[in-house]
Amino acid sequence: DSKLELDVLSASEKQGNPGLKSLVKNYRQTLTDSRGINNQPGLLQGGNADRGRNIFDNHVAGQCIRCHDAGGADKQVGPELKGIGKTRDRTYLLEALLNPSATLAEGYALTMIGLKAGGSHAGRVVAENSTDLTFIKVTGETVRYVKSDVMTRTVVKASSMPPMLGILTPFELRDLVEFLVTWE
Structure with a gap:
């Protein structure tokens, strides 16, 4: 059994x-x-x-x-x-x-954000418009980034x-x- x-x-x-x-x-x-x-x-x-x-x-x-x-x-x-x-x-x-x-799961791939001011963050994008994106960091913190402040954005085919x-x-x-x- x-x-x-x-x-x-x-x-x-x-x-x-x-x-x-x-x-x-x-x-x-x-x-x-x-x-x-x-x-x-x-x-x-x-x-x-x-x-x-x-x-x-x-x-x-x-x-x-x-x-x-x-x-x-x-x-x-x-x-x-x-x-x-x-x-x-x-x-x-x-x-x-x-x-x-x-x-x-769809929409849950890890995304890496690199900022022009320095620093990078891992998480997922939950909302986006022509000027901003809302991002949940792997720590659970929700932040909003102005797209013009983002230098790199990479979707990683991996889970956090x-x-x-x-x-x-x-x-x-x-x-x-x-x-x-x-x-x-």
């Missing part, structure tokens, strides 16, 4: 049996080789949505809420995720957590979100996927 896969593998790795540890290591390698880390069924099923909500709201290193629930699309660095489970499946969500730059593996444990990733799939 894929819902228990992560639990069984984790428990097996904690056993003192070197043969069992070797089998688990070999099995994990076949998962990565044949399906890629993003398709490991142990991370796709079996999570707890309540724990996932807590991770989304409170995880100190993950900081999901900081970029994804700041009051609407024009006020935040990352896309709004409430209801994403209606349009995206678990595999897509897990891949977005593990490799955020693989598939960027770091890959979550290493920031979140596999169990936390599984819980976060469960929360995102069910959040309405």
